Amino acid sequence: MNAWDDYRIILALERSGSVRGAAQALSVNHATVSRRLAALNRRLDAAVFERIEGRYRATAQGKPLVAGALRMEEAAYAAEREMAGLDQSMSGRLTLSLPDVVAKCLLMEDLGRFCHEHPDIELVLHTSHSFADLDRREADLVLRISNHPPDHLVGRRLFKYARSCYCAPHYLANTAFARLRWLGWPDDADRPEWVQETVFPDVPVGMRIEDPMVRHAAALAGHGLIFDACFVADRAAGLVRVPGALPILDRDIWVLTHPDMKAAPKVAVLFRFLVEAISLKRGLIEGRPATA
Amino acid sequence: MNAWDDYRIILALERSGSVRGAAQALSVNHATVSRRLAALNRRLDAAVFERIEGRYRATAQGKPLVAGALRMEEAAYAAEREMAGLDQSMSGRLTLSLPDVVAKCLLMEDLGRFCHEHPDIELVLHTSHSFADLDRREADLVLRISNHPPDHLVGRRLFKYARSCYCAPHYLANTAFARLRWLGWPDDADRPEWVQETVFPDVPVGMRIEDPMVRHAAALAGHGLIFDACFVADRAAGLVRVPGALPILDRDIWVLTHPDMKAAPKVAVLFRFLVEAISLKRGLIEGRPATA
DNA sequence: ATTCATTGGTGCGTACTTACACCAATGCTT
């Protein structure tokens, strides 16, 4: 009876190359994968995988099973997507994938209001750093910041968001020009490209911090200049824009969903909500003074 | 973990329209199907099936799942076929589907010899009346008697098999012409088409018997004329060909396999064996006297 | 060379799923 689930094990083994990795992907114990693979080999009277250089690889006979499992997975994901797209209810789970900074510093109040307006919808925020895969139903909608048009997703490109140069209020006055430093990213060069576009193209990178929030905190503590999103820094107490620094329009803001799910009322209502909420904050996002 | 197996339940429910029918198709208890369907609905937070006029039908939301399950099934069958086609061994299970009469009266000794020559091959004879579906791996090879070319199977058309008119030795001498009767099929008319081609086109059908072996026994018992395969009746003690009755060539004999499995040595060797064994009996099958 | 981490396999107790009942409800046949 558990014949088709074996294909999931085959797929997980092929992808991870180890019994323990496959078990993790399937959220089961590695003993389960080990035993079920053994049972599968016994049932098929042939080895599906062989261990080569410490890695599980499909045998010649196993390869068709892997290919079949891939097609089954595709069919299963498509089926679940299409089913979700036909859901006419305004209740249940609804997942939005978006950059954590956007969630925290730009849309937190709006998302709270959305939950209040739709109390039966269980909104789930997915703020993993990697983009959610809507094909695999990791999310119903994504708010993506990118200059590349999305593969096959549908939705709207809104406008570009702006970044500019910020620092703690007295950092510039208290620091000799030669000791000025940028707060950069771990893989930045001494004078990366983005520095060239700022008002301090000759200041080198000092501390390199991956996490945006930590980089932000470092700037607050007066440890350097930060090139940060205006919607974050302009509203942050304890940071001022460097005099003369203009907002630099960077990547586009996209609100996207999968074509299969566009028609679902739940998805559509959050889509419109996000577009409106973001559009209302266009001035802030593009780094224009709120008084203008 | 048993996520993909639910698609098997969906498919079985869609096809049979009842919980008990689906359970039978899956070889499980109907309570299992009932509970797993309930669990699935709970997990998806939506009904996949609804009962309309006493029959389970997929709901609007369920239809994509059924479509997905169909594609998954197709992928699973294709994967297993391709894997079986790569099997290089000369051992293990090998299934041949063929008409029971052919197995019993024509190839029984040959098939026994095949098993003797290949002791590690577990030959399985599949003599269901309906054609085995090679796509679904119900058999590795089929011996089919038909005038229609096979859909997408590959193999060889050999030659037509012959039928002629037989009866018990003294049936004709002991029966008045007006009381002669054909032994026919249940759905035969009084004077069906096939009677017209015989030497007794004006003799009506008497007893109507579905099973070929039983019809054969009825002829042996002197209950009528029988229009039977020459390879059956010519070798049967107790039946004689009606004087003047010629063999009538009927449908073609095909030996077929699935393209995916043609290359497997096990399949190829049985294929060649069958072609040779049948060809050696061409005279018998075409109803020509053995002395010619 | 030694230590350490990671791998896959196996015994064991538990928890879950299943089959076997029996049940009420519905539809078909007589």
Place this chain on the structure above:
DNA sequence: AAGCATTGGTGTAAGTACGCACCAATGAAT
């Protein structure tokens, strides 16, 4: 209209599969 067959649902006991251990083996890092 009444009897019968078939349907889907549920309680219970048995069987199976699972997770948690612990194990030896292998490879990586110091």
